[in-house]
Amino acid sequence: MSGMRTRETGEVFGPRMTLFADVLSVGLATAVACLPLLTAPAALSTACAVLRGAGEDRPATAGRYFALLRRRLRTGDLAAGALALAGALLFAGDLALAGAGLPGAALFATVAAAIGATALVVGLRACGRPESLTDWPAAVREAARDAVRDLGGSALVLLAVATAALCAWMLVPLAFLAPGPLALALTAVDVRLAGSD
Numbered sequence: 001m002s003g004m005r006t007r008e009t010g011e012v013f014g015p016r017m018t019l020f021a022d023v024l025s026v027g028l029a030t031a032v033a034c035l036p037l038l039t040a041p042a043a044l045s046t047a048c049a050v051l052r053g054a055g056e057d058r059p060a061t062a063g064r065y066f067a068l069l070r071r072r073l074r075t076g077d078l079a080a081g082a083l084a085l086a087g088a089l090l091f092a093g094d095l096a097l098a099g100a101g102l103p104g105a106a107l108f109a110t111v112a113a114a115i116g117a118t119a120l121v122v123g124l125r126a127c128g129r130p131e132s133l134t135d136w137p138a139a140v141r142e143a144a145r146d147a148v149r150d151l152g153g154s155a156l157v158l159l160a161v162a163t164a165a166l167c168a169w170m171l172v173p174l175a176f177l178a179p180g181p182l183a184l185a186l187t188a189v190d191v192r193l194a195g196s197d
Contacts, residue, residue: 022060026050027180029062033069034179038081041123042073045132045139047183052130052191072133080136084123091116120161121147121154128186146193153189160185 026047033043046069054060091112098109125143126132132139147154164182168175 019054019060022054023051023180023184024177025062025180026060026065026183027177029065030179030183031176033066037085038078039073041080041084041127041132041136042077043069044124044127044179044183044186045077046072047179048128048187048190049130049133051180051184051187055191076136087119087123091119117158118147121157124157124161124182124186125154125189128183128190130190146190150189150193153193156189157186160189 030043030047033046034040046065050058050060050065050068053064058064094112094116095109098105098112102108122140122143125146126136126139129139129142129146131142160182164178168178
């Protein structure tokens with residue numbers, strides 16, 4: 001992305017606007033690919049890989065996204081999706097129990113929220129890592145290390161999730177575009193950390 005060309009004379013949109021359009025098209029493709037729920041981690045990981053390729057002068061298009069997603073969907077990707085879905089259901093169940101008025105519910109809800117936020121950050125950072133294309137356990141291990149040693153990046157991931165959720169809440173159709181900017185944020189956090197090493 002640093003090697004982007006400048007806008008030519010008479011050109012209406014520059015390379016940054018093209019990247020923005022590509023991010024939105026990849027986001028829409030990611031939202032469609034996430035609909036079965038079990039494919040969500042693989043879909044987001046593929047979006048990050050496609051957007052990372054934009055920095056290496058590869059096209060970041062929905063066509064390239066679906067081609068890469070078709071090649072990579074495998075048992076490990078579906079297992080990662082099942083684990084993410086089970087974790088989300090467990091978290092929702094914990095919050096429902098906390099809301100039922102059990103003794104110590106406030107402390108329980110706080111601890112559950114902290115654990116849920118940590119798991120969300122690690123899971124999303126794993127999606128942003130290149131290893132997630134071939135080896136989920138390695139991606140999760142590296143993401144957990146990154147989450148601890150790069151607290152600023154972890155805060156950026158949470159901010160990106162909050163922004164995506166707020167946009168989707170304010171205008172529901174934006175929920176179908178939100179995965180693109182979220183994937184761009186995850187990729188940028190990973191590239192930022194790699195560049196500082």
